[in-house]
Amino acid sequence: MADIRNNFVGIKSPNPFWLASAPPTDKAYNVERAFKAGWGGVVWKTLGEEGPPVVNVNGPRYGAIWGADRRLLGLNNIELITDRDLYTNLREMKEVKKNWPDRAIVASIMVPCEEQAWKAILPLVEETEVDGIELNFGCPHGMSERGMGSAVGQVPEYIEMVVRWCKQYTRMPVITKLTPNITDIRHPARAAKRGGTDAVSLINTISSIVSVDLDTFSPNPSVGGKGSHGGYCGPAVKPIALNMVAEIARDPETYGLPISGIGGITTWRDAAEFLALGAGNVQVCTAAMTYGFKIVQEMITGLSDWMDEKGHRSLDDVICRAVPNVTDWQYLNLNYIAKAHIDQDACIKCGRCHIACEDTSHQAITSMVDGVRHFEVMEEECVGCNLCVNVCPVENCITMEALPAGELDKRTGKVVDPTYANWTQHPNNPMARQAAE
Amino acid sequence: MERLGNGPKAGIEAGRLTAADYEANFADLHPRLDRHEALVESDRCYFCYDAPCMTACPTSIDIPLFIRQIQTGNPLGSAKTIFDQNILGGMCARVCPTETLCEQACVRNTAEDKPVEIGKLQRYSTDIAMEQGRQFYSRKAPTGKTIAVVGAGPAGLAAAHRLAMHGHSVVVLEAREKAGGLNEYGIATYKAVDDFAAREVDYVTAIGGIEIRNGQALGRDFSLSDLTAQYDAVFLGMGLAGVNGLGIEGEALTGVEDAVDFIAALRQAKDKSVLPIGRRVVVLGGGMTAIDAAIQSKLLGAEEVTICYRRGKENMNASPYEQDLATANGVIIRHWLAPKSIIGKDGTVAGIEVEYTAIRDGRLIGTGETGVIAADQIFKAIGQTFSASGLGALQFEKGKIVVDAEGRTSIEGVWAGGDCIGTGEDLTVSAVAQGRDAAESIAKALAAAAQPATAVA
Ligand SMILES: Cc1cc2nc3c(=O)[nH]c(=O)nc-3n(C[C@H](O)[C@H](O)[C@H](O)COP(=O)(O)OP(=O)(O)OC[C@H]3O[C@@H](n4cnc5c(N)ncnc54)[C@H](O)[C@@H]3O)c2cc1C
Ligand SMILES: Cc1cc2nc3c(=O)[nH]c(=O)nc-3n(C[C@H](O)[C@H](O)[C@H](O)COP(=O)(O)O)c2cc1C
Ligand code: SF4
Ligand code: SF4
Ligand code: SF4
Secondary structure, X not given: OOEOOEEEOOEEEOOOEEEOOOHHHOOHHHHHHHHHHOOOEEEEEEEOXXXXXXXXXXXXXXXXXXXXXXXXXXXXXXXXXXXXXHHHHHHHHHHHHHHOOOOEEEEEEOOOOOHHHHHHHHHHHHOOOOOEEEEEOOOOOOHHHHOOOHHHHOOHHHHHHHHHHHHHHXXXXXXEEOOOOOOOOHHHHHHHHHHOOOEEEEOOOEEEOOEEEOOOOEEEOOEOOEOOOEEEEOHXXXXXXXXXXXXXXXXXXXXXXXXXXXXXXXXXXXXXXXXXXXXXXXXXXHHHHHHOOOHHHHHHHHHHHHHHHHOOOEHHHOOOOOHHHOOOHHHOOOOOOEEEEEOOOOOOOOOHHHHHHHHHOOOOXXXXXXXXXXOOEOOOOOOOOOHHHHHOOXXXXXXXXXXXXXXXXXXXXXXXXXXXXXXHHOOOOOOXXXXXX | OHHHOOXXXXXXXXXXXXXXXXXXXXXXXXXXXXXXXXXXXXXXOOOOOOOHHHHHOOOOOOHHHHHHHHHOOOHHHHHHHHHHHOOOHHHHHHHOOHHHOHHHHOHHHHXXXXXXXXXXXXXXXXXXXXXXXXXXXXXXOOOOOEEEEEOOOHHHHHHHHHHHHOOOEEEEEEOOOOOOOHHHHOOOHHHOOOOHHHHHHHHHHOOOOEEEEEOOOEOOOEOHHHHHHHOOEEEEOOOOOEEOOOOOEOOOOEOEEEHHHHHHHHHHOOOHHHOOEEOEEEEEOOOHHHHHHHHHHHHOOOOEEEEEOOOOHHHOOOOHHHHHHHHHOOOEEEOOEEEEEEEEEOOEEEEEEEEEEEEEXXXXXXXXXXXXXXXXXXXXXXXXXXXXXXXXXXXXXXXEXXXXXXXXXXXXXXXXXXXXXXXXXXXXXXXXXXXXXXXHHHHHHHHHHHOOOOOOO
């Protein structure tokens, strides 16, 4: 059996699946239920300063987009940090940690960008004996209007400053949670590292308007006829999150910095992909909010069964395995040639590949052969773009087949070159570097 | 059969069931999908290119488009897409044997043996549009031409609507008391509940310019030459008004009936409990009419209903779905049995003698082996025939009107479509397609005639 125990910056948990700081981790009741269901750890819903707690809207706070059969693909929220009293949260955190010593509990914190504010809250959190803290520099709505959340996360200098304070005033491991609402995720990650963070976690939610009510012309969720941008999460954001995790994992300046991967993780597969791209563990919010805590059982068994099948003994065998394969476009091998191939036995003849290629690609798929409805790739036209594979409703019906070296590419009339050659060396590139001879 | 104790009454009796049973038995076979069901089902459509379902539809409805319109919350747009090709799309959604038409061709049949439920989706949007009384078409400027349509069945109605759209005036001459043809008098009760056939006639004629004259029979009240003399063009959509006879002993006994008459009476009866039905019923035939007569006999409370068909299961005109529907309703279907004579007692039916059949050297023969099935009532459903007179020199082949691809008959100015033509398929949807196409051909011919002839170089 694969060993899926997790050690993330010294915080141990029986598996790498944590619940992200959000409604599922807002109080002892939820967290106890999550631990009973099998979650390895939680990042408690973000705590604010001592004093009267924040207030949430009293109307709808979520919006969504759906795929076929109303499967939830993207969720959007305008919820703020915890609206419960700080001391209630701290008391519950302490109690739950005592009851569940083998699970990870991390406190998420968001207080004003002042040294005194951080200095005041850190000892209170430390006293609960939870395992670490996560700095919420992510919320793109509400709190950011008050100079917190993503308003901090968008300024690398602030990140560095706050992280430094935290490292100074607590012995607890510090995880810095990044906002994706920036142009280049490497800058805030580098800043966090300079400040001495133990890890980064990402992504928080993406600024979004999820839909507009066409009867009232109000954005959704509509609070009395008005809407405000919210934070977007769920399966739809996974590709964005994966890229950001990979960017940090392969950046020479942050190389080796532990990453907690977040964003759209719904199945064990999603989690494994985050681990492979450099995440040391993962955090989940929307999937739990959609299906309940039980989904972790699918994640645990799926990950460990896959690891068994592939012979990966521990998470370290998986973590970062895909990172060396992430490169810049300019280094992709232009001599690699692939062609689409349709498995005629699997094809159900819907014609989507044909019309996609015909209308929007390279006119490389037949629709009729000898008067019979028939879909087949014309290799002399196919550029191997993969569009047909993506639109075909039958999995593995169309596959991309690499042309072996020495074979003729019927489209260009050239023989496939076995050597590697990229854009930096290409004759059409005015900036081409001459191969050193 | 004394051992059945207080079992069903022998002979042909009305009121075999309770009021609640009658109501349940003749309720809608497939109630309309609700919004949620329609959204779930429409999500399954792949929006195929050159969609096979569309090719399989005799009226070529743009199925992927109308389904996508349902899915995006536009049922009225969806209904218009359907009506553009098939103004009787509401009835077709109820009666088309989709399992042998569009749904058979659906690629999801290949994918997972479960087609998109095109018929049910079609009903969803057409019902919404019809309930809202939404009319999508208006008439072009009046042309001053008047066209006679004989028969207010699906073919005649589709032709009339299309002609009205082109600005022509239409007079529909219908022999029966009500319009609708077999939609009104033939289709099984549970497929078109709540007077749908009549409501559809109103919906179709609401475009204006269509006058239906009931009780007007070609051959009795007027002849074809009267019509050609009086009108600018004529469309014949009389269907098949005659029925085939058995030509065997005992056919005249009380209790031997034509299935189509039985069904017509059933369709017209508001109160089904007044309809007499045999305790044991035998239906002769293998088509849709046989199936419908058998099922509805069962639904009226017959104890034992047997369909006798002289060939095998695979030869039956009724689709496998229809056959299954019959057996699910307790009908027994027996193959390779031909009627030999009807046995009577005191002038009424007591049973039927049947002979086993087989195929020898490619021909159907009787094997000589016989048997008797006890019956109080026998329905003949062995095919309908063309029957009308006053047609002058109109050309026929195998008892049906000869037409070309556009529906033109051998007489100039006379078109025909539906069950009465040689290429008729005994399907509502085909009759609609032929009526519509003939109307286009008529409109084209009249427009050409109205243009002064100019040389085209
Ligand atoms: C019992 C039964 C069940 C059926 N079930 C189905 C089904 O489930 N699905 C399906 O697709 N098809 C079914 N069909 C077939 C379908 O009903 C016909 O194919 C379709 O109605 C043909 O349309 P039509 O307009 O050509 O003829 P009809 O519907 O027969 O209409 C002809 C009209 O012309 C009138 N008429 C006849 N003679 C004259 C005359 N001399 N002068 C004036 N008017 C005249 C008739 O009264 C009638 O109104 C069924 C048929 C029967 C008999
Ligand atoms: C309703 C809601 C409230 C959230 N509140 C917080 C929060 O208080 N603090 C925080 O760091 N992130 C918060 N998030 C962001 C999530 O922790 C997580 O980063 C994001 O949802 C992406 O992960 P997912 O795709 O698995 O949902 C919230 C998300 C949602 C949906
Ligand atoms: S890979 Fe691209 S070019 Fe080739 S057949 Fe598919 S869609 Fe067309
Ligand atoms: S998209 Fe796939 S299933 Fe559809 S025709 Fe093309 S290869 Fe066949
Ligand atoms: S064949 Fe089926 S999946 Fe394709 S367009 Fe028609 S209904 Fe939709």
